[in-house]
Amino acid sequence: MQTPDSVSTSLIRRLILLSAVIFAIAIGYSQTAIGWGQSPAEFSADSDETLKVASYAFAIWGLIYLGLFAHAVFQLLPQGRDRPLTEALGWPAVGALLGIGWWVVAAALDAETTTVVLIFASLLVILIPLLLKARQIRALKPKDPELWLTAWPLMLLAGWLTIAAPVNLLTVVTGNEALPDVLPPTSWAILAVGLVSLTALLVTARLRQIAYALPIAWGLLAVFVAEQPRNALLAYVALAAGVAVLVGAIILSFRLAPVRNTPPADPQG
Numbered sequence: 560m561q562t563p564d565s566v567s568t569s570l571i572r573r574l575i576l577l578s579a580v581i582f583a584i585a586i587g588y589s590q591t592a593i594g595w596g597q598s599p600a601e602f603s604a605d606s607d608e609t610l611k612v613a614s615y616a617f618a619i620w621g622l623i624y625l626g627l628f629a630h631a632v633f634q635l636l637p638q639g640r641d642r643p644l645t646e647a648l649g650w651p652a653v654g655a656l657l658g659i660g661w662w663v664v665a666a667a668l669d670a671e672t673t674t675v676v677l678i679f680a681s682l683l684v685i686l687i688p689l690l691l692k693a694r695q696i697r698a699l700k701p702k703d704p705e706l707w708l709t710a711w712p713l714m715l716l717a718g719w720l721t722i723a724a725p726v727n728l729l730t731v732v733t734g735n736e737a738l739p740d741v742l743p744p745t746s747w748a749i750l751a752v753g754l755v756s757l758t759a760l761l762v763t764a765r766l767r768q769i770a771y772a773l774p775i776a777w778g779l780l781a782v783f784v785a786e787q788p789r790n791a792l793l794a795y796v797a798l799a800a801g802v803a804v805l806v807g808a809i810i811l812s813f814r815l816a817p818v819r820n821t822p823p824a825d826p827q828g
Contacts (some may be wrong), residue, residue: 651768
């Protein structure tokens with residue numbers, strides 16, 4: 560039974576989460592609408608000689624914002640309250656939302672180092688709790704609204720940040736001429752594509768949900784489109800990686816039986 564203090568704390572957390580979603584969306588769209596500073600696409604294109612992503616890829620933020628807003632509303636409604644997964648991911652979601660909101664500000668101001676810190680922090684603060692709650696996510700039934708209104712929006716966000724973070728890092732390092740010369744730039748880009756793809760498959764194997772991998776496959780396809788005119792090798796490596804992530808995620812999500820929280824069989828029975 561919840562005490563009045565615990566109910567009050569839970570309500571405050573839910574209201575803070577809603578405020579964080581509104582903050583992130585308002586910052587994201589006001590930057591584009593008003594045009595103050597660099598847009599996220601312009602920031603990414605500023606020093607994209609090592610790894611380039613087609614600008615259309617950033618349209619995925621519309622879907623991510625929509626999902627996050629739906630999640631914020633859901634956790635305020637009676638059917639979204641007192642749900643263990645939603646409660647457990649509440650504060651991590653707040654942290655990630657504040658991070659992506661302030662990232663837009665940092666990118667607009669061309670605060671390069673700050674963008675790297677913010678995007679990796681936002682990724683880790685939501686991805687680690689998702690992995691820790693993987694068993695609960697795997698146990699969600701297809702008709703459970705918590706799957707679509709909590710797990711999916713946060714996995715979509717984590718997936719996009721997984722590919723956006725290394726692109727951000729390579730952009731900043733390239734722009735400051737600090738890319739280590741132990742490997743040529745194309746090799747660094749291929750290494751980043753490989754690590755992102757491996758992460759996509761490993762995380763999907765744990766979560767058994769395709770939502771995390773979809774934004775990564777989308778981003779890899781955007782790398783293929785952007786790199787085709789200038790770096791065919793990198794372009795086709797990204798295409799192959801994107802297809803591998805998508806096919807692998809489908810197999811891991813739909814062909815493997817999810818792990819349910821079922822009691823062990825009685826050896827006497």
